[in-house]
Amino acid sequence: MNLLRYTHLHLSILLFLLLGGWGIFLYYTVIDEVMDETDDALANYRDIIVGKILADSTILHTEDRIIHSYSIRPLTADEAAGYKDRFYDGTVYIETEDEYEPVRIMKSCFMAGDLKYYELELRLSTLERDDLIAAILKYLIALYIVLLCCIFVSTRLILKSVFRPLDRLLGWLENVRPGHQAPPLRTDTPIREFRTLNQAALNMYGRAEKAYREQKEFIENASHELQTPLAVVRGKLELLAENDNLNEAELRHIDDIFRSLNRAVQLNKSLLLLSRIQNRQFTDAVDVDMNRLSRQILATLSDLYEEKGLHYEFRETGAFILHVNDSLAQTLLNNLIKNAIVHSPDGGRVSISIDSRHMEIANDGERALDTQKMFRRFYKGDSGHKESTGLGLSIVHSIAALYNIGISYSFDGRHHFVLKKEN
Amino acid sequence: MKILIVEDEKELRDTVKEYLMREKFVVECAEEYASAMEKLNDYDYDCILLDIMLPGGSGLSILSHLKKQRKQESVIIISAKDSIEDKVEGLNLGADDYLAKPFHLAELNARVKSLLRRKKAGGDTSIVLGNLTLVPDTRKVMINGSELTLNRKEFDLLYYFISNPNRLINRTALAESVWGDNIDQADSLDFIYSQVKNLRKKMKSAGSRAEIKSVYGFGYKLSFEE
Numbered sequence A: 001m002n003l004l005r006y007t008h009l010h011l012s013i014l015l016f017l018l019l020g021g022w023g024i025f026l027y028y029t030v031i032d033e034v035m036d037e038t039d040d041a042l043a044n045y046r047d048i049i050v051g052k053i054l055a056d057s058t059i060l061h062t063e064d065r066i067i068h069s070y071s072i073r074p075l076t077a078d079e080a081a082g083y084k085d086r087f088y089d090g091t092v093y094i095e096t097e098d099e100y101e102p103v104r105i106m107k108s109c110f111m112a113g114d115l116k117y118y119e120l121e122l123r124l125s126t127l128e129r130d131d132l133i134a135a136i137l138k139y140l141i142a143l144y145i146v147l148l149c150c151i152f153v154s155t156r157l158i159l160k161s162v163f164r165p166l167d168r169l170l171g172w173l174e175n176v177r178p179g180h181q182a183p184p185l186r187t188d189t190p191i192r193e194f195r196t197l198n199q200a201a202l203n204m205y206g207r208a209e210k211a212y213r214e215q216k217e218f219i220e221n222a223s224h225e226l227q228t229p230l231a232v233v234r235g236k237l238e239l240l241a242e243n244d245n246l247n248e249a250e251l252r253h254i255d256d257i258f259r260s261l262n263r264a265v266q267l268n269k270s271l272l273l274l275s276r277i278q279n280r281q282f283t284d285a286v287d288v289d290m291n292r293l294s295r296q297i298l299a300t301l302s303d304l305y306e307e308k309g310l311h312y313e314f315r316e317t318g319a320f321i322l323h324v325n326d327s328l329a330q331t332l333l334n335n336l337i338k339n340a341i342v343h344s345p346d347g348g349r350v351s352i353s354i355d356s357r358h359m360e361i362a363n364d365g366e367r368a369l370d371t372q373k374m375f376r377r378f379y380k381g382d383s384g385h386k387e388s389t390g391l392g393l394s395i396v397h398s399i400a401a402l403y404n405i406g407i408s409y410s411f412d413g414r415h416h417f418v419l420k421k422e423n
Numbered sequence B: 001m002k003i004l005i006v007e008d009e010k011e012l013r014d015t016v017k018e019y020l021m022r023e024k025f026v027v028e029c030a031e032e033y034a035s036a037m038e039k040l041n042d043y044d045y046d047c048i049l050l051d052i053m054l055p056g057g058s059g060l061s062i063l064s065h066l067k068k069q070r071k072q073e074s075v076i077i078i079s080a081k082d083s084i085e086d087k088v089e090g091l092n093l094g095a096d097d098y099l100a101k102p103f104h105l106a107e108l109n110a111r112v113k114s115l116l117r118r119k120k121a122g123g124d125t126s127i128v129l130g131n132l133t134l135v136p137d138t139r140k141v142m143i144n145g146s147e148l149t150l151n152r153k154e155f156d157l158l159y160y161f162i163s164n165p166n167r168l169i170n171r172t173a174l175a176e177s178v179w180g181d182n183i184d185q186a187d188s189l190d191f192i193y194s195q196v197k198n199l200r201k202k203m204k205s206a207g208s209r210a211e212i213k214s215v216y217g218f219g220y221k222l223s224f225e226e
Helices: A003-055 A057-061 A077-081 A127-175 A192-241 A248-278 A290-300 A302-307 A326-342 A392-402 B010-021 B033-042 B059-068 B084-092 B105-120 B152-163 B171-179 B190-205
Strands: A069-075 A086-094 A099-111 A117-125 A285-289 A311-316 A321-325 A349-354 A358-364 A405-411 A414-421 B002-006 B026-030 B047-051 B074-079 B097-100 B127-129 B132-135 B140-143 B146-148 B168-170 B211-215 B219-223
Touching: A003 A057, A003 A069, A003 A099, A003 A117, A003 A127, A069 A077, A077 A117, A099 A127, A127 A192, A192 A248, A192 B010, A192 B105, A192 B168, A248 A392, A248 B171, A285 A290, A285 A326, A290 A302, A290 A311, A290 A326, A290 A349, A302 A326, A302 B190, A321 A326, A326 A349, A326 A358, A326 A392, A326 A414, A392 A405, B002 B010, B002 B033, B010 B026, B010 B105, B026 B033, B033 B059, B047 B059, B047 B105, B059 B074, B059 B084, B074 B084, B074 B105, B084 B097, B097 B105, B105 B152, B105 B171, B127 B152, B132 B152, B152 B171, B152 B190, B152 B219, B168 B171, B171 B190, B171 B219, B190 B211
Parallel strands: A311 A349, B002 B026, B002 B047, B047 B074, B074 B097
Antiparallel strands: A069 A117, A086 A099, A099 A117, A285 A321, A349 A358, A358 A414, A405 A414, B127 B132, B132 B140, B140 B146, B168 B219, B211 B219
């Protein structure tokens, strides 16, 4: 439920109840007033009749059944002692129309000129009063509905315009990514809180952008600072190796330095790659045909597995297409396939099977990797491969995480890595 | 052939210079933006090795200046940045090649020569070494006029060797160039040995005067006597 609908619903429910309560209260107040009016009229009427009776006792024995009907009945002293005037609603039968009409009845006790008690029953037709009440009720309900509708519509419009800056801000926030040009954000709103919020969002973005840029610069600088001395050492070694006076043992030392240096170079490159992946500096995702890529990598690595006398199986039952950065896809597969080859015992078996949603790379191995640690940086298992940087699987994991590709590992005498296309 | 190295790191500059001078190139150096611009305005070069991050300005602005002047120099960017975007940016600005630090000097040498061949020969980029001719564009190798059939890796190896004749090449440089990055994390580089052995055998039986020699415990050298 969005903010607009939530606020609107709550306001509407509240107004529905409040206005309803107010309407009911109004209705009963008006009814009460109208009733009072009738009762007052009856009381006035009684005063007039009693006054007339006191002046002319013959009226005691008359009745009026035309407009305001009344009747008089004598009371015993006992009845009169505890008598209280009463008002109540009743009906009278009208012969001419053959139906009952609603009336308001007042019963009152008075002492006539003969010192006897009489009960005067006065009846006042309430037909008009009921019409009035019906009319009041009708208009009240109509007013209630119209009012509610007006309020419903106008609050919605007002809320919508109030929340528009917020909607704009949210849309903006969704489109903002560090390292990318932020879309313009309109900050002209009369509402101070939203202005503050917009400003805060812009400031936050500025800081994120700055941090991102600084980190990127740091990575680049670190790269520059390290790569240059590495390049110098490598170049000097190449020059040194060309010295004709070197003997075999000296050349061997240089070769050892070369290989160690290479490891440092690879480590540095891998660390930079990891940072770049985790900083999401790889954009440009394209559809990559993983089947074709696997075949390419296998062809490149053929010397590696031939050298180790490995057997490999390659099964495809579907095209596994991932929407990823091309060079990262290559790194991902290269690391997994090369791992499988390098960590297989001589004469072992490497199998790759691909369907449209999965890709499994399996190889022989002695014992399972530690699933808790295998994707951490510098995890090397117990393979004792001295040339390994311990970053390969960490890079694989980062790439998979970046593109939301599922990666799982299992061991059943062979290592199985499964890439799974999510969504 | 005249080459200008624009690089602020003295050690690297000197190393590259020495390596290229052994190839009989005339090499000049500039260590920062202003002197590089000065040299480029005053002289003509065949090839420029250009670092991106320089004191006093960016190598990329030197590059765009060159392109505005319609100078004919080939430009190889040598940069510590090796992200795809940086490469694309450099190449879009008109660089001919891009080499990320730390590179192997043999690799740099091969790239420089490839560019110079492309420029000078007016389309004919073939390399001739005695009775051996290698055509990079068609990936063909001829010895005494008859074609030598090589697989992809044998060709790449020979291309690398022939770009660095009579120079000692370390196995890791070969592995990286032919098999790609990361390959040297493999336990042994013995797999290079069998490919080189095959290549050597093929060249020998075809009667090539150039010969690949093993330098035990280190690498190989394509030796050729005029």
